[in-house]
Amino acid sequence: MGRGTELGLLTAVMLVAVVTGGELLHNFDMEALWNWDCTACQCELTADKHGISGQHAIKVTNRQDVPDNGPMQWISVVAGQAYTVSGWVELLNDNGKGQTAQITVDLQFSDGSHQYMVAAKRDNTRVADGWVQLTGCVSIPNRPLGRVKVVFEGPEHTVDFNVDDASVADGQCSGQGGGTNTNTNTGTGTSTSTGGNTGTNTGGTCSTIEQLRKSDINLRVTTSGSVNIDDVKVRVVQRKKSFPFGMAVNAGRYNDPHLQGYRDFVHRHFNWAVPENALKWPSVEPNEGQYNYQPALDMIHGLKSHGLKVRGHNLVWSVGQWVQQWVKSQQGDQLRDTVKHHIQYTMNLTHGLLEHWDVNNENLHGKWFQDALHDDDYNLDLFRITHQTDPYPKLFLNDYNVVAASWSTDDYLAQAKWFKQNDVGLYGLGGQGHFGMEEEPNPDAIKQRLDTLAEAGLPIWITELDVQSNDENRRADFYEKALTAMYCHPSVEGILFWGFWDQQHWRGGQAAMVNGNNFQVNAAGRRVIEMLEDRWMTDESVTFSNSGDTETVSGFHGDYDIQVEYQGRDLDNLKQTLTLGKAASDVSINVHV
Secondary structure, three states, rough: OOOOOOOOOOEEEEEEEOOOOOEEEOOOOOOOOOOEOOOEEEEEOOOOOOOOOOEEEEEEEEEOOOOOOOOOEEEOOOOEEEEEEEEEEEEEOOOOOEEEEEEEEEEEEEEOOOEEEEEEEEEOOHHHHHOEEEEEEEEOOOOOEEEEEEEEEEEOOOOOOOEEEEEEEEOOOHOOOOOOOOOOOOOOOOEEEEEOOOOOOOOOOOOOHHHHHHEEEEEEEEOOOOOOOOEEEHHHHHHOOOEEEEEEEEEHHHOOOOOHHHHHHHHHHHEEEEEOOOHHHHHOHHHHHHHHHHHHHOOHHHHHHHHOOEEEEEEEEOHHOOHHHHHHOOHHHHHHHHHHHHHHHHHHHOOOOEEEEEEOOOOOOOHHHHHHHHOOOHHHHHHHHHHOOOOOOEEEEOOOOOOOOOOOOOHHHHHHHHHHHHHHOEEEEEEEEHHHHHHOOOOHHHHHHHHHHHHOOOEEEEEEEEEOOOOHOOOOOOOHHHHHHHHHHOOOOEEOOOOOOOOOOOOHHOOEEOOOOOOOOOOHHHHHHHHHHHOOOOOEEEEEEOOOEEEEEEEEEEEEEEEEEOEEEEEEHHOOOEEEOOOOEEEEEEOOO
16 A cells, blocks of 8 residues: 555554453544644644534644644554444545545554555545545454554545544444455255355354355155155255356467366356456457457357356446557547447447446546546446447446455445436446455455445445465465355355466466466365355255155255155156255155156
């Protein structure tokens, strides 16, 4: 994280000793100036306060062009504990443009190293927004602490602001939105199961999975003639999962005839896929009129022939560095026509092939087209054009620092509500899920961010999940924690990873599940496969005490074979299939020989 001269909006809280329970800030309602240190700014009380309680807020002006240029306070925390951090901020000027407000925790450890943890972030804050709330959760690493600061930061130092109702509270992370991100510089019968349990080694347990991802299969067995019920066994075996688990796929690697191992890993372990780069505008039209769609199309046809569904990523990318120079040379109506032609051409070319489209990628973090056209609502037009061209694919926003971190979670919620209000065809929210190097995913924080996004009332897909550690066993634990928290959330409809092979992963071997030219699955890959194909799949055998009894199997949603065994041999003529969804399924079997 940058620690330059525009750290603004700074409420720094120095964390040093050991305290548990309740509110940790003194004078948190800012009814006076005591306990607030304003070394690099001027602080005074103002009647322009937040909410209906209290009489005052703190007004911050004359901020120096240095770090820590806002109110600061010392408090005490416990290493290994989690804390909610929040505060209300009101900009008094914005220099004619959106400003960033964020909450950062600066931890200084006893060994002299630092770790910066961003709890919440709101981009494009303006005076017209009035009071805005920043909320988040920070998990203090279980290491000896020196001094630590919680910092509300972001706007230019010439921006004045009011602060009110700040809070740092212990032990309540599971109840609030926000999160953390790190950037470190240093029946009577019986059944036996061979899969489908939700136990785990490292924080991978979530009771909600049982209610959310499973339904009952009610098995009623009768017998005829001389069949002895004691000799009957019914096996319920899941052949295919319904929940989308997918992978980003590189077209060059997938289409390479020499890399069968690459294709096999994708085909064997996933039911969804997304082109990593092959459908992005710079890839399909690097120069005006020079089209290069065939690699993507070849890959999509290959994936679909193996039963995978495919997302489209992405039609437009508004981050300036990813906009082609020939596009940047255009303006006004010419630029609008060019973008519209690209969207329509791409949508028509891929008609019937894709389930989703990320329409305007990372629009929270880049607004090149809106700025170039001097039209803040142009991102809405992009969705309208896409939906009108082909109403079948489900349309998504897609952004980062909204699930793996909370820098932009609140902004994303606001953007989602705005799109939904304007009825432009938005179906869901894509949260990318890129975790930092050696950053252990915090299940509570992930839940909080997802809870916040769920307030939009739209489905959420985790679109680009990866974790990083040089230790593949630690990496396995990281994947397990992140996956469990995401799969456990009721608003999450699908999860896609952003790479698996160390020789292709954009983050290298420290994020990989598979190593080397022989595609050797490492500890992280084995853990992921075990979760997807054992722990979260169902394979149970059931016996019955009496003819006419009903036994219930709780199964993960998906496609099943119901197999009947009598005296140790399969009765293939009695085999049934079913697709288990959210409603229970009843199966009747009459065993006769």
